Structure formats: C-alpha cells, structure tokens
Amino acid sequence: MKYQNPVISGFHPDPSICKVGEDFYLVTSTFEYFPSVPIFHSKDLVNWKQIGHCLTRDSQLPLHESKSSMGIFAPTIRYNNGKFYMITTNLTIGKNFIVWAENPEGPWSEPIWLDWPGIDPSLLFDEDGKVYLTGTQDIFRGEASGIYQAVINVETGEILTERRLIWQGTGGAHPEGPHLYKIKDHYYLMIAEGGTEYGHMVTMARSKQPFGPFESHPNNPFLTHRSSDSPIQATGHADLVQYIDGSWWTVFLGIRPAPIPFSGKHHHLGRETYLAPVDWNEEGWPVIGAQVELEMDGRTLKLEEKDQLSSKDDFNDANLAFSWNFLRNPSEECWSLTDRPGYLTLYGASTSLNDLGSQAFVGRRQQHFDCKVSTLLEFSPTKDGEEAGLTVFMNERFHYEIALGIRDGVKKVFVRRRIGSLWKVESEHVYTEEAIILNVHADAKNYTFSYQRQDGEAVILGSGECSLLSTEVAGGFTGVYFGLYAAGIRPKSSAPAYFDWFEYSN
Template sequence: MQYSNPVIPGFHPDPSVCRVGEDFYLVTSSFEYFPGVPIFHSQDLVHWKQIGHCLTRQSQLDLEGCRSSMGIYAPTIRFHNGRFYMITTNVKMFRNFYVWAESPEGPWSEPIWPEWPSVDPSLFFDEDGRVYITGTGGFFGDEPKGIYQAEIDIASGKLVSERRLVWQGTGGKSAEGPHLYRVNGQYYLMIAEGGTEYGHMVTIARSALPYGPFESNPANPILSHRSTGSSIQATGHADLVQLEDGSWWAVFLGIRPVSVPFSGRHHHLGRETFLAPVTWSADGWPVIGDNGKIAEKMDVGTLPIALDETATPDVGDFNANQLGLEWNFLRNPRDEDWSLESRPGWLTLHGSEVTLNDTGSPAFVGRRQQHFKCSVATLLSFDPVHEGEEAGLTVFMNNRFHYEIALTRGGDGGRKVIFRRRIGSLWRVELEEAYEGNDIILGLDAEPAQYTFFFAAPNGERKSFGSGECSLLSTEVAGGFTGVYLGLYATGNGKRCEAPASFNWFQYKHNS
C-alpha cells in the first residue's frame, strides 16, 4: 500500500509535528495571513484534517502593515504535561513568542515573549525536567551566524542559562530551522541549510550533552533533492516523530515546480508538507527516505492508515455563523469590512479604500490553491454605486502579483466586468465588457501552466474572459515564501464603497 506526497498540498510550509498517544498534531507557517498557524490532526500521518488555528486574536498576532512574506515564520509544536506549546517568530517585529493550550483546537493562551533574538525557535522538554529553546541567530552586530540554545523557564519565558552558539552546520548557507531531540541517550540537533530554494537540505549532528560539542553526521545531508531531476524539489526544514511501534517518520517542506518552455521551472502552489519514513543506520544516524530522496508515491510501511476524513464539499456556502477553517484574511481584518450576518447565508464584504496592491488589510477572504488542476466559481451580488467600486475573484500571490475578474462601475456610469493583471510594476485592465445585472458568476479554470477566467449570468452560459500564466505568479517571478490564494474581495480603490458585495457560495473542484 502506498500514500501520496504531499500529504498536505498547497501553501503549508515549515511543518512541525508532535504525537500524543495515537494522535498526531501538525502546524505550519502562515506569514501575513490571519488567523495564523493552522493546526492539523491525523491518526496516521497521511490524512490530515485542519482543526483550528493557534493564533486567532490580534493580541496574539499583530499583522498591521506587515509586508508580504513577513509575519509568522516556522512554528514548532510540542506536548508536555498535558499542554500543547507552539513557539514561533513574528518577523514583522522580529520577536519570538509561544502560546499554549490544553486542547489543540484551542483556545490558545496569550503570547509569552522570551528575550530570544533569533528566528525559527524550537522547544525541547528533556527527561530531567529542563526545557531548552533553540533558534537561528547571527542577525545583530558581530554575532556569528548559527544555531543558538539556552535553558528556559517555560512558565515565565525567562532564560535561566546563557545563550550559546552550539552549531553552525556543515557550511551550507542559512543554517536554520533547528530541532533538538534525545534518542538513546544522545542529543541530536537537526537543522535546515542551503536556503529554502532549490539547494535546500536537512543536516544533523549529535552530542552526549545538550550544548555539544556536536559531531556532524558524515553522511550529511540526510535529506535533499538539490541537483536532481525529481518532480519534488527544495526538500528541507524537517521535524521527526516516533510512533508507538517505535518507528520514526519525518515531515518536511518541498515544492512541485512546473516546467515552462524556454523559461525553466516555476512553482506557484507554495511550499507544501511532505512525509517520509526514517530508518537508523548501524552507527546511530537517521536516514530519511531512500538515502535522502523521496517520491510522490511512498510505501506506508507500518503506518496505521485510518479512514480519510479530510474531504470537503466541492461547493461551500456561508450559512454558518463563522467562516470555515480553510478561509483566511490578509493581515488583521477590520470588523466593519466583512459579515456573515448582514445578509444571512451570504458572505458580505464592505470594500474599503485599501486595494489588493496595498500592504494594508483589504476586504479580502481567501483560501489556498492546493491543486494544479481545479475549477473555482462564486456567485456575487453587487450593485456598485460610484466609479471605482469593485468586487470579484482574485488569484493572489502577493500585493504586486495577482489577477482579478470583477464587477465594477466605470467612468461612464455603466456597470461592467473587467479582467486585470498585476505583474510587478506592470498593471493593466486587459478586458472589459458591459454587464446589466447585479448578480454574476465569476470563475476560473486552473491548469498547471495557465488560468482561464470566465463569467456568466445566473443560469446563463459562461463566457471565457481572459487568461494568465501561472508562472507569473510563481515564487521564481514574484518572490517571497507564500503560495497562491483564491480570494473574494471588494474595494473602493481609494475610497470606501457605499455598496456592499455579497457572495452566496464558493465552488472549488479539483482533479489533481
């Protein structure tokens, strides 16, 4: 029996995992999106269901004015003495913090802010009761770059030992993403190196003491797809977990680039979560996958494969009193910009002056694109009153790279459908057409290399209306660390909209 990689597709990078009895819990980075740090549950490491977010309040997650691909980096989740702990960095303010909860669904506590000048923090609860914080340092002054560690009082967040440089890796750039483990009396320090691009890799060292000196594994890296032709690239930033049967597994990030003729490989779905078995060599070193290589199809081995309960309906409505867990806002949402109550059964967005080109908080609700081939559609009801009032559907990578199909009011007072592309400093409404009604279906068909947009009157025939290359929204072109979102939005383009925009349903169908 085999399972398919990635186990969590779409923009879900920097996975961290812990086991509690027969249950597994996993978190990933969320950057400028709110709520922050999605948390997933599984009973087999293969099928993951989102059960909440760790950061659901502005007091936990300040993203005001946060630039794209800033915000929340590389969380770690651990369980100790009946509590879950999630530690991470808010790069907007360059501060580390952790929250805790007795239930993984939450509520999670207010942040505890240790004096820890680093990124990618991790916690390790040792058998003797000591707790260690480990992270990436070397950002200030003359401090050497590398992995730093200290003992911490987990109740207060205060350091109770000096902060020490414990390992600088094997020579690859950006030694980061550390996790400390204790296995058979030895301390293992596993990190990422090479940058989170095509040279990404996982390396490991060990010591008899938590502060080292650490001996580097002579077989490093233990995971990397650098300089290979694999369909999976940039594998790295791993976390280990041991099952009740004694076997070990690793979760880690990777990408699935699409080859574009004459312009190379591009990935637009973001960094995704992958899974591989871990074996141990005769001399006591972990080996991930097939000597550091993994595939899209992998043997389940001894995994206790459970019933897949992760499927969501193709068409979702807005009848509940809260948004589904798959939905996110860009930065901290304004209460006055959205509602599920002002028109029951609809998501209503009140467009503000903020546009998708800004680093503010637009009236935007989006979900990740998780499949190369998918079809998306929504029913919008909108009667724009003034010129520039606009609402529609966006394919959004960041504030400088996105496509829209929308309903708006033009300078002549008429209502029209527009298709627009924003690629860096290049911005253009490429198509526009008069439209008579207030209700309109907007949608797109995604293929690995292209988006094709369409619109239709309710119960009418759809009309193709523009296209855009996926590669122009890829990390290789747009930069950053996120992946494409499919979003519903409204804006007054510099002024607050008088007219609300209401969305009745959202369809996401995929076949790959």
C-alpha cells in the same frame, strides 16, 4: 499500501509535528495571513484534518501593514505535561513568543514574549525537567552564523542560562529551522541549510550533551533533492516523529515546480508538507534511503480512508471555515456573515489589492495545479472605483482578478492583471445584471477567467500565466490564494458585495 505526497498540499511550509498518545498534531507557517499557524490532526501521518489555528486574535498576532512574506515564520509545536506549546517568530514586530493550550483546538493563550533574538525557535522538554530553547543567530547584532541555545522557563519566558552557539552546520548557507531531540543516549540536532530554495537541505548532528560538542552526520545532508530531476524540489526544514509502532518518520517542506516542458523551473503553489520514512543505521544515525517520491510506501502506517471534504461553502455557518484567511488583521467593518445571513458580505474600502493595509479580502490556498473555483456574486456598485470579485493572488504586486465594477461610469465585468509595476485590463464586457458567477479554471500553465449569468453559458474573458505568479518571479515565501475581495472608496463603500457561495473543485 501507498500514500501520496505532499500530505498537505498548497502553501503549508515549515511543518512541525508532535505526538500525544495515538494522535499527531502538525502546524505550519503563515507569514502575513490571519488567523495564523493552522493546526492539523491525524491518526496515520498521511491524512490530515485542520482543527483550528493557534493564533486567532489581534493581541496574539499584530500584523498591521505587514509586508508580504513577513509576519509568522516557522513554528514549532510540542506537548508536555498536559499542555501544547507553540513557539514562533513574528518578524513583522521582530519578536519570538510562546502560546500554549490544554486542547489543540484552542483557545490558545496570550503570547509569552521572549528576550530571544533570531528566528525559527524550537523547544525540547528533557527528561530531567529542563527545557531547551534552540534558534538561529541574531543578524542585527552581528552574531556568527549558526544555531544558538539556552535553558528557558516556558511558563514565564525567562532565559535561565547564557545563550551559546552549539553548531554552525555543515557550511551551507543560512543554518536555520533547528530541532533538538533526546533519543536514547544522544541529543540529535536537526537543522535546515542552503536557503529555502533549490539548494535546500536537512543536516544532522549529535552529542552526548545538550550543548555539545556536536559531531556531524557522516552522510550529511540527511535529506536533499538538490541537483536532482525529481518532481519534488527544495526539500528541507524537517521535524522527526515516532509512529505508534516505534517506526520513525519525518515531515518536511518541498515544492512542486509546474510540470511544463522547456519552461524553466517555476512553482506557484507554495512550499508544501511532505512525509518520508526514517531508518536508523548500526551507528545510530537516522537515514532516508532513496529520494522522496510523489507516491510512497506506507510501510506499517495504518492508513485511514481519506475524508471527502465539501468543496462548496454556502456561508451558512456562524464562522468561516478553517481554510479561509484574511490578509493581515481584518477590520470588522469590512466583512460579515450576519449582515445578510447565508452570504459573505464584503465592504470595499480605499485599500486595494495593491496595498499593504487591511483589506476586504477572504481567501483560501490553491492546492492543485488543475482546479476550478467559482463564486456567485451579487453587487450593485454606483461609483467609479467600486469593484468586487475573485482574485488569484500571490502578493500585492503580483495578482490577477475577474471582477464586477464601475469603469468610466459603466458597470462592467473585467479581467485585470498586475505584474510588478505593470498592470493592464485584459478584457471587459458591459454587464447590467446584479448577480454574476465568476470562474477561474487553472492548469499547470494558465489561469482562464470566465463569467456567466445564473442560467447562462460561461463566457471566457481572459487568461494569465501561472509562472508570472510563481515565487521565481514574484518572490516571497508564500503561495497562490484564490480570494474573494471588494475595493471601494474612502472610508467604506456604500455598495456591499454579497457572495452567496464559493466552490473549489479539482
């Protein structure tokens, strides 16, 4: 039976995976978004269902005024002796930390802060009870480039041995994303090199001892799509897992440049999570055969029927669905699900989509090139500067929006684009009614913005190129979000924005 890559689409980079019995759990990085580190569950490695987040409280996740693509970098999830452990870096405050939970759905503990520099920390729980902490060099102290390791007490965070350089990789830029495994009589060290761009790759080394010396895989890189014409690019930052039948698999990140002929390489969906089988050769090295494809042979995986998730959110539940995120730590004054039951209420403050502060923003990832999002908004602004609507958001300097607001003293629906230091209101129509449906149609090339009355036909108002929100143009490590937002005047807008529903379809 075949399966489709990516197995988790849209902005879900740096996947890490662990196995507990016949269940698998996976986490990815989230940077400036809150809550952070989504956790997924699967039985078959292909069909993943999000069951929560590891970081859900301000005390775990200080992101105030975090710059875009800072915040939470690559996490690692491991399970040992009845506990799940997630270790990661909050680059906004420059600290590594561990949280743990007895149930993957949470609640997760308060952070155990580590006196350990670098990024991309990982854990190995060895058979003799020792726990190895592996990470990258400290660039601020001028350490040599490479992978560093020590023994750690995971309950207290105390580093128990000296910090040692164990491998410098194969010569690729930015050796990072390390994972150490004990498989039979060898310690295998898998890392990412080449930078998380088109030269990205996975390399491997092994040793009889956890601190080395490590010998390089004779066929490094273990995995890469550099210099290929594959629709999957920038493959790297991988983690290994053994399926219930003993077969081995790897999850890793990759990107899908938009399939537009003669347009150059641009990707805007973010780095996604992919799956590939791993074989072992006679010399005891792991091998991935041909290139990873969008459609792969599931081999011995017991593939389950894919869940049909609801594409419409009526905001009738007490909590937001796991697919929703805020930008940085949200202010409780800016949003509510109870002020008007059955609606998501946003109160616009003076912080706009162009700023780095806490915003009245609730968004979800774009996960398909071809898709449509719609929302029903009720909004009665009274002052210039008050607006609410639907944004296509990459970061504070690159975004589009279709919104309802007061412009020059008149209530209008408008489309605006912000591209770097340039911004423009593309089109605007006077709109006197309180309720409006806002739509964004996406294909691989363009976003098309339209609006309609509840009983009327859609009116196209403007469009914008997807490539202008791509990583190649906008920079950073994230992907496009579709967001509901409100902006107003200091300290808080007197005109609440009521979103009755939001629908995502592809």
